[in-house]
Amino acid sequence: MIKTTPFTDKHIALGARMASFAGYNMPIEYSGITDEHMTVRQGVGVFDVSHMGEFWVKGDKALPFLQKITSNDVSALPTGKAQYSCFPNGKGGIVDDLLVYHYEPGKYMLVVNAANIDKDWAWCVQNNTEGADLENASDHMAQLAVQGPKATELLQKLTSVDLSTISYYAFTTGEFAGVKDVILSNTGYTGAGGFELYFYPETADTIWNALFEAGEEFGIKPIGLGARDTLRLEMGFALYGNDIDDSTSPIEAGLGWITKFTEGKAFIDRPLLETQKVTGVKRRLVGFVLTERGIPRHDYEIVNEEGRVIGKVTSGTQSPVLKAGIGMGYVEIEYAKAETSIFINIRNNPVAAKVTKAPFCQGAL
Numbered sequence: 001m002i003k004t005t006p007f008t009d010k011h012i013a014l015g016a017r018m019a020s021f022a023g024y025n026m027p028i029e030y031s032g033i034t035d036e037h038m039t040v041r042q043g044v045g046v047f048d049v050s051h052m053g054e055f056w057v058k059g060d061k062a063l064p065f066l067q068k069i070t071s072n073d074v075s076a077l078p079t080g081k082a083q084y085s086c087f088p089n090g091k092g093g094i095v096d097d098l099l100v101y102h103y104e105p106g107k108y109m110l111v112v113n114a115a116n117i118d119k120d121w122a123w124c125v126q127n128n129t130e131g132a133d134l135e136n137a138s139d140h141m142a143q144l145a146v147q148g149p150k151a152t153e154l155l156q157k158l159t160s161v162d163l164s165t166i167s168y169y170a171f172t173t174g175e176f177a178g179v180k181d182v183i184l185s186n187t188g189y190t191g192a193g194g195f196e197l198y199f200y201p202e203t204a205d206t207i208w209n210a211l212f213e214a215g216e217e218f219g220i221k222p223i224g225l226g227a228r229d230t231l232r233l234e235m236g237f238a239l240y241g242n243d244i245d246d247s248t249s250p251i252e253a254g255l256g257w258i259t260k261f262t263e264g265k266a267f268i269d270r271p272l273l274e275t276q277k278v279t280g281v282k283r284r285l286v287g288f289v290l291t292e293r294g295i296p297r298h299d300y301e302i303v304n305e306e307g308r309v310i311g312k313v314t315s316g317t318q319s320p321v322l323k324a325g326i327g328m329g330y331v332e333i334e335y336a337k338a339e340t341s342i343f344i345n346i347r348n349n350p351v352a353a354k355v356t357k358a359p360f361c362q363g364a365l
Contacts, residue, residue, distance in 0.1 A: 005050035006142050014222060021225060024051040029224040036227035037320040039191050041365045044148035045194035045223035046211060049056035050204075054141045055110040055124060058133040062108055065132035068300035069124065070100060070268055071250055073260035074235070077102045082169045082187055085258050086250055087123060092276075093246040094253070096120050097238065098185060109183075113240050127268070137302035142201045145213065147231075149217045150243050151194030157214045159184070163195070164188035164338035172191060177210035180204045189228065191235035191363030233326060236287045236358020242298060243285060243314040243328050251276040252330065253285045283311065287358045290325035290344065294351040300327050301345040311336050313344060321361045331355075 003024045016027035039045045066074040072085035079102050087095035097117040101109040121136050152163050161174040164227045171185035183198035238244045250259045263273050269288035296316030301309050316327030338357050
């Protein structure tokens with residue numbers, strides 16, 4: 001049975017092209033991926049991300065549990081701040097990547113990928129030997145991502161909370177569009193600025209209608225998952241299931257910065273990942289930009305000048321901003337340095353590319 005979000009009927013009424021994604025009936029595009037992409041880069045767009053999962057972790061055992069099950073150092077996370085992290089899987093891979101919110105002392109919210117809700121929940125329950133109080137609130141929370149350089153100005157019209165005081169990866173809870181207890185989070189998956197709003201599903205209509213009424217002067221548009229993917233790829237943000245998964249380690253994926261070997265943090269896979277950090281890895285996730293015409297796609301071979309396969313594309317697209325093919329993929333470590341020349345096999349034709357540090361372009365234009 002395909003699931004719906006509180007906004008599914010609105011997407012259909014607006015003429016969105018719908019498709020099944022992570023078990024949900026989701027909008028892929030409305031006016032076209034490039035048009036929606038540039039709306040977010042230059043103005044403001046709204047994504048329905050209510051399919052994402054949310055878990056509460058509470059009680060005096062919450063911190064010890066999170067220190068064990070996540071790679072980042074939760075003890076360093078102040079109240080009112082969020083942290084990017086991952087669940088190591090006990091075999092050197094990644095169960096999922098996630099955000100950890102320190103909501104209040106002894107209370108945390110985990111935001112996980114929609115396709116992994118059941119898997120992540122089972123993983124948390126299975127590893128909760130500390131006895132933390134866990135609650136899967138995924139079906140009782142809705143979420144909109146309001147993204148773009150005009151997002152904050154729009155959102156400020158609808159709340160008395162001073163959004164300028166909420167720094168990147170910080171959040172607060174307040175009244176929004178007359179709705180109480182809305183979480184306003186300065187995070188995002190586009191690099192273009194903006195906020196995520198978390199709220200109860202029964203208030204979804206009120207918030208959606210207020211956003212689109214107040215946003216009319218800013219040229220607000222609903223944005224589908226197609227543009228969400230091209231936007232995140234221009235920033236070099238990893239997508240679970242493509243760029244990271246159960247077979248990729250956070251060190252290989254360039255996520256050493258969220259893998260903290262601080263004293264007393266005995267997290268799952270620590271010895272293995274610590275060894276990888278010290279001795280190095282044989283492959284690395286890199287970004288690249290094509291220097292010839294072509295569009296890289298998932299699973300295309302990456303080859304060297306002699307035509308030997310040195311890796312594989314994990315994500316690829318045509319960048320609407322750069323008007324060039326961009327992508328990410330794992331390559332042998334000697335080809336991972338920025339500016340290294342590589343080739344992408346596109347229909348058996350090697351197309352030249354250069355390893356490039358992310359982001360590939362500015363977030364807001």
